[in-house]
Amino acid sequence: MRLLLPLLLFFHLSQLAFSLNQEGIYLLEARRGLDDPGDALANWNRRDDTPCNWTGVFCSPPSSPSSDRIVTSIDLSGKGLVGPFPAVLCRLPYLASLSLSDNYINSSLPDSALRPCASLSHLDLSVNNLVGPLPSALAALPALLHLDLSANNFSGPIPPSFAAFPRLQRLSLVNNLLTSTIPSFLSNVSTLRELNLSYNSFTPGPVPAELAKLGSLEQLWLSHCNLTGEIPPELGRLAKLANFDLSTNSLSGPIPATLTQLSSLVQIELYNNFLSGPIPSGFSKLANLRRIDVSTNQLKGPLPEDIFDAPLLENVHLYTNQLTGSIPAGVSRASKLVELSLFRNQLNGSLPADFGKNSPLMSLDLSDNLLSGEIPPSICDRGVLEELLLIDNFFTGSLPKGLGRCRTLTRVRLANNRLSGEVPAGMWGLPHVSLLELKGNFFSGGISPAISSAANLSNLVISYNQFSGSIPSEMGSLSKLYEFSAANNRLTGPLPSSLGNLSELGRLNLCNNSLSGELLRGIESWERLSELTLSYNDFTGGIPPELGDLPVLNYLDLSNNILTGEIPVQLQNLKLSKFNVSNNRLSGSLPPLLASQAYRNSFLGNPGLCDDLPGLCPVTPGGRKDGHAFLWLLWSIFILAALVFVVGVAWFYWRYRSFKRSKLGMDKSKWTLTSFHKLGFSEYEILDCLDEDNVIGSGASGKVYKAVLSNGEAAAVKKLWGTSKKDGDNVDQMVDDLFEAEVATLGKIRHKNIVKLWCCCTHMDCKLLVYEYMPNGSLGDLLHGSKGGLLDWPTRYKIALDAAEGLSYLHHDCVPPIVHRDVKSNNILLDGEFGARVADFGVAKAVEAIGKGSKSMSGIAGSCGYIAPEYAYTLRVNEKSDIYSFGVVILELVTGRRPADPEFGEKDLVKWVCSTIDQKDVDLVIDPKLDMCSKEEIEKVLKIGLLCTSSLPINRPPMRKVVKMLQEVSADKPNKPEKRHGKLSPYYHEDASSDQGSII
Structure with missing residues (x-):
């Protein structure tokens, strides 16, 4: 009896231990093959009877009281799982839906693993690391309706077996490494409703005309597929097609008139191709059409008269073409029109007088055309207009009074027209306007005191007009004002002392007016001021010594005034690229560091100045x-x-x-110096500092020296690696390319957040680049070194905003735009006040040089952990690559961690942050060195970083928007939800609105 009792107990416990049904056993076997770092599957317990209550497992109800529930669906998306595809899941006999999306599944997908999945109707393996060829066996799954393999590393051609799917409705292979051409045999899958093949490096080839056989097709997305040739007219037979996207390819020829027969069409995307000829008429027949974008092509001829007559039309983007003629009158009847972008064409004539009366316009950009007449008074009648961009046209007349009541406006750019009259008083004080650009017109009247209500105004550009009167003191309340440019007007009176309160002011240009009185004192708040131009006025008194204490001022022009007294010695503290006090009444001696030949033209026309240094100042007869x-x-x-x-x-x-x-080949007489700023030193001083004792850094492109010059300034000198005979021509060419890229990029850039290239020196194969010296080194060294604790959160936030503004300048304000291609924390340098400068442009490229029709880059430019996923796969570069890398920098600032860390395993910083937040708590990713009193602000910046590092480039915001979001964090404003009046594609919802025109 004593022996029987333990045996019975053992038998009972064994039954409990093995009570889990067979489906649960299969699932546990699948879990054993995966790494689950976040314990997302912690409740998968072998002691349960069934797995139906486990995370991600869904079962059907029992068919009878005596039957068991069966597993029909598994959704483990976004769980951070790592490992090979768990083939054992296909043993679940009734599994109809399987989603492992957004994990780290890193194997190939063999045919043998998929054949048992006979019941699958839905398979989603997107956003993983799957490699190898597409499995042919997928087409043999009899019930498969939905197949999503996007954002993986599948390579090779689409297999011929994919012509044999018996029931497939949705096929998405977006963002892989597929090659060969798009096969015509896909037209055999007659059940297809969605075909999404975008962002693949297919061999250049045509759009298969056979796709017209897919009578059930609702979405055709073939963007970034290397398509060539003409658009097949046969595609006009796709009667159910709602989304038609062939954008960003190399398509040529006309837009087929048959496309106007696509009766179900909601949006048509043909932008960024080489399409030519006229836009066909007939789009008005499309009752469901909401968006049409054929921008950035070579289209010619007039706009069709009926193009705005489609009843649901919301967005029309036809910019950057060669369109001519007038804008059809039907535009004023478009009752749903939200966005209209026609900039960079040759359109002429006037706008309909009632334009805007019937349309809920939010964005209107007609810049760079030949349009004339008055701005319609009804342009903002619906009260939702946010952007009004009419730069470089021939508009005349006064501004509509209604614009003064258009409180939704955020950006107004009317530069270089023939507008006149007074600006409506209310327009000066619009509460949401960040940019008001009126330069190059004939406006008169004064700046209204109502400007005090313009709480968000950051750029006020009204130069080259006929504005008169004094500058109102209310301007001192504009806490976000960065630029105030009012040159070449008729302004009078003194500068109001309230301007000294503008702590964000970076550029003040009031030259060529009739301003008088003394220059402002008490300007300690101008810590961001980089340019001060007050020339050709009637200012009197002395030069304020406080100017010498402004940390980033590098452009100072006080010439042609009536200034008296000595030049303050404090001015020699400034790093000036432009300095001019000529034609005043200054006297006395020059500050020692300004008594240099580099400034010989800075002091002309001051008879009593610098008697002791006659070579720097003019000699006045009888004056000595x-x-x-x-x-x-x-x-x-x-x-x-x-x-x-x-x-x-x-x-x-x-x-x-x-x-x-x-x-070293350094015969000084044979060196050539090319300067980009006014210099206070010669190439000889630079060469004398190239000593190993002065080396402060070394990288892949060369060594960096610190050069302390005779004028007291310090410079950073990059000496690019020379080539030896064994290196050969390829290395020599690479050095030349790095040098040319750096010079071509930085030589023409003037921005406070871009490192300044003073000059370059060349001699044979030795090349030197001379930059301003940044005493706090790189962000990477400081953030990840022993001094990382010095960077508190306000400093890190300032660095992020400064760097974002620098990149925004490259992407949006340079013509052509520039892609940096190696954004990382080591290429963000910090000055003495921890202000950030973007540096190292050795691999930068102008967008027009890598745009449509160009080949992929010959190699990956960038650094480990910062490279955008699509860049590594396709070697195609654009601004989105920089945005991803900048997002990684933001994550570094928030977490304090390097972009690649052994602790992450096979993950990088982006994936580690995402998985940790999803499975645990956001507190675990925030750098413990940071004060958690700023947690709310830190989390907002973290969200911006995650948005920038979205795996799909189309979801990353443009840098100008990143800057705005970061600024809103500082202003403690809640982030507004993104408006969805742009793209309608489920994959592409970025607003393609423009910001063209003059650089601000």
Whole structure:
């Protein structure tokens, strides 16, 4: 009896231990093959009878009281699972739906693993790391309706077996590494409703005309597929097609008139191709059409008269073509029109007088055309207009009074027209306007005191008009004002002292007016001011010494005024690329560091200035005393004697340096210097500092030296690696390319958040780049080094915003736009106040040089952990690549971690942050060195970083929007939900609105 009792107990426990049904056993076997770092599947318990209550497992109800529930669906998307595809799941006999999307499944997908999945109708393996060829066995699954393999690393051609899907309705292979051409045999899958093949490096080839056989097709998405040739007219037979997207290819020829027969069409996307000829008429027949985008092509001829007559039309983007003629009157009848972008064409004539009366316009961009007449008074009658961009046209007349009541406006750009009259008073004070650009017109009247209500105004550009009167003191309340440009007007009176309160002011240009009084004192708040231009006015009094304390001021022009007194010695503290105080009444001696030939044209026309240094100032007849000449003679003799002594002492030293440098090809007489700013040093000083003791860094492209110059300034000198004979022409060409890219990019850039390239020096194969010196080094070194604790959250936030503004300038304000291609924390340099500058442009490219029709880049430019997924796969670069890399920098600032860390395993920083937030808590990703009092602000910035690192480039916001979102964080404003009046595709919802015209 004693022996029987333990046996019975053991038997009972064994029954409990093995009570899990067979389906649960299969699932546990699948879990054993996967790494689950976040314990997302922690409740998969072998002691349960069935797996129906487990995470991600769904069962059908029992068919009878005595039957078991059966597993029909598994959804483990976004669980952070790592490992090979769990083939054992296909043993579940009734499994109809399987989603492993957004994990780290990193194997191939063999045919043998899929054949048992006979019941599958829905298979979603998107956003993983699957490799190898597409499995042919997928087409043999008899019940399969939905197949999504997008955002993986599948390679090779689409297999011929894919012609044999018996019931497939949705096929998505977006963003893989597929090659060969798009096969025509896909037309055999007659049940297809969606065909999504975008973002693949197919061999250049045509759009298969056979796709017209897919009578049930509702979505055809073939963007970024290397398509060539003409659009097949046969596609006009796709009667059920709602979304037609062939954008960003190399298609040519006309837009087929048959496309106007697509009666179900909701949106048509043909932008960024080489399409030519006229736009066909007939789109008005499309009762469901909401969006048409054929921008950035070579279309010619007039706009069809009926193009705006489609009853549901919301968005029309036809910009950057060669369209001519007038805008059809039907535009004023478009009752649903939200966005209209026609910039960069040759359109002429006037706008309909009632334009805007019947349309809920939110964005209107007609810039860079030949349009004339008045701006319609009803342009904002519906009260929702946000962007009004009419740059570079011939509009005349006064501004509609209704614009002064259009409180939704955020951007107004009317530069370079022939507008006149007074600006409506209410327009000065619109509460949401961030940019008001009226320059290059004939506006008159004054700046209204109502401007105090413009709480969001950051750029006020009203130069080259006829504005008069004084600058109202209310401007001092514009806490976000960065630029105030009112040059070449008729403004009078003194500068209001309230301007000293503008802590965000970066650019103040009031030249060529009739302003008077003394220059402002109490300007300590101008810490971001980089440009101050007050020339050609009637200012009196002395130059404020406080100007010398402004940390980033590098452009100072006070010429042609009535200024008196001495030049303050504090001004020599500034790093000036432009300095001009000519044609005033200044007197006295020059500050020592300004008494340089580099500034010889800065002091002209000041008769009483710098008598002791006549070479720098004009000699006025009778203005010198005889004693001055004698003193100058004695001073010259003393200098000559000192020079003889110095030369004698240093002769052997210089002989040694000359010998040493001759080995490096540094014969000073043969060096060529090209300057991009006014310099206070020569190439000889730079060469003398190229000593190993001065090396402060070394990288793949060369060494960096710190050069302390005779004028007290410091410079950073990058010496690109030279080439040896064994290196060959390829390496030599690479060095030349790096040098040319850096010079071509930085030589023409002027922005406070881009590192300044002072000059370059060349001699044979030796090339030097001379930059402003950044005393706090790189963000990467400081953030991940022993001094990382110095960077508190306000400093990190400032660095993120500064860097974002620098990249935004490259992407949006440079013509053509520039892609950096190697954004990382080590390429963000910090000045003495931890202001950030984007640096290292050795691999930067102008967008027009890598745009449509160009080949992929020959290799991956960028650094591990920062490279956007699609860049690594396709080697195609655009602004979205930079945005992804900048998002990684934001994550570094928030987490304090490197982009690649052994602790992450096979993940990078982006995937680690996403999986940790999904499975645990956001607190675990925030750098513990940061004060959690700023947690709310840190989380907002973290969200911006995650948005920038979206796996699909189309979901990443443009840099200008990133800047705006970061600024809103500082203003403690809640992030507004994204408006969805743009793209209607479920994959592409970025607003393609423009911001063209003059650089601001």
